[in-house]
Amino acid sequence: MFRFLPLPDGALSLVAATAFCAEYLLFYFHSTTHKGLEGYYHLILVLLIGLCVVSSMAGALLPASFPVDLTNGIAMTLQGLWFYQTAFSLYGPMMPNGCQLEGDRIVCGSTVSRVRGELLANVQLFSLVLGVLVAVVVSYGYAASRYGRGELGR
Template identity: 60%
Template sequence: MGSFKGHVLPGTLFLAVGLWRVWASVARFAADPSNFRVRAWNPVTAGPAPLRLLELYVVAGGAFADMCVEVLYSTHLRIFAGGEVNPAHLNDLEHGGMLLMFFLFGALALLSQKTRCLPLTDGALCLVAATAFTAEFLLFYFHSTTHMGLEGYYHYLLVVLIGLCIAATVLGALLPASFPADLGAGVLIALQGLWFYQTALTLYGPMLPTGCARDADGHIECRNRGAEERAEQLANFQLFGHVFLAFVYVLGCYAVAAARYGHPDLTTTHATHVAATELRGAGGDEGAI
């Protein structure tokens, strides 16, 4: 079983990191498209020096705080019972193990930046991040098979987003100059955060679809198959809405970055494309005459 707060906390972390990564990726591309490189994390260049590693502090600190909530607070320190792991809190320990991987990614990146003990390239860190996303994928994949009905469907859609995130992160390690891979990873991280919020609002908040209700054990039951299908269709529509919001955000970031940091190559490429389009159009008009 989950909870509203249990989905909002990781959702906030994913959303904050994803939005920042999208903006940073677009800004770096707009500033110098020919020398663009994939980054496993993005430093804060504007502002005081201590803020430079803010993203890594958010990832490592947020994952560690959420891990403490899952392993210490949710279990009430009753991790063991009768000489073995308490079966009532295995779900919390599963979440804690997944969060540990994200904490390790943030910690390794910080060590790589602040010391000479463990110098890691962005490609290597991308693979570490992909490992963390893989742990998350496995956790929620098996969650989606144990949750039934509408709960399982929301977890299934989350698994799809996580799988795409793994693919984009690995692709960034293999193609270090790929702007689409870097941007796609940021967008998918942000979509994960939005979907955590949507899951919290729908399954544990005020947006539970008509025809479905939470029973005494906390499970969601729909009165018939038709109501469950309508609820799943609503989930699809919600996901499409979040994708549209992400698309608008990317366009807005690109417009602002192009106006603020626009490299001459962007203007030249755009002018060349427009000229070629007009030339093809003129050729078509002459042929028609």
Template identity: 70%
Template sequence: MVSTQDFHRYLPLPEGALCFIASSAFCAEYLLFYFHSTTHKGLEGYYHFLLVILIALCIISTVAGALMRASFPADLSSGISMTLQGLWFYQTAFTLYGPMMPEGCKLKDDMISCKSMDNQVRGELLATFQLFALVNGVFVAAVGSYIFAVRKYGHSELKRVHAGGNGFDRN
């Protein structure tokens, strides 16, 4: 197995370079889906539009991670945005091409068509609800993971406060 020291010896990269490489990959994905989604109209176009927004969040968070290398919030936002993007891919697949198609809409000849504008608006509202449900689910999972980690491994500043200190080192 190759260690990180061996890897850096063969391919020396400055700190944060991996984040910039990842952001360039997200930029390519953004351009692909941005131009791809211009051909989709209606409900399918709306799902693609929401995907493009999530990809833009991935770009912003990975660039922030490159600029602020030791920032926990930047790393957390990057992980959350990538998780949301991946979950949205699945949500789009299940909704548009699977069993969760909104009532009044159907897949016909590789196109999503809705019977009326009301059905399309209801489908778009459903998409917005699905996205916010995913955002809330990922938020609850992140907070739950943080609470679990703090309980299991503790927090050094909190331990100093409980031990009688104020949590800050004075030298």
């Protein structure tokens, strides 16, 4: 592709950052209609999309940086996983106790139920972050042991 349309380094990251900006605006304004527990899950999603915007912009500024590329990949992975987590938690079998789907809204019976659901969302996000970081470290360790240069370890 670059043979026919030569682009400067980081141009693809700039295109990705533009797409994430559009997604950020879409979910930011979409989330204003959601309150309570559903609003909290959407807030976390908007924060993860913001992380994708920032890491993509950094990729445009530093196109040869491995840490920036790794951060961008982790941010995109977390965003995708959070979409699934939100679906399972709010519209599937992982609905917090005391909350239920009524029509097109998530309604919690009490403030305690809503706070419990928000704390559960924090635990779910932490679990996803920890799981992704463990997967990255294990993958990096495997790749380094299999394809790494031996003289660097000596």
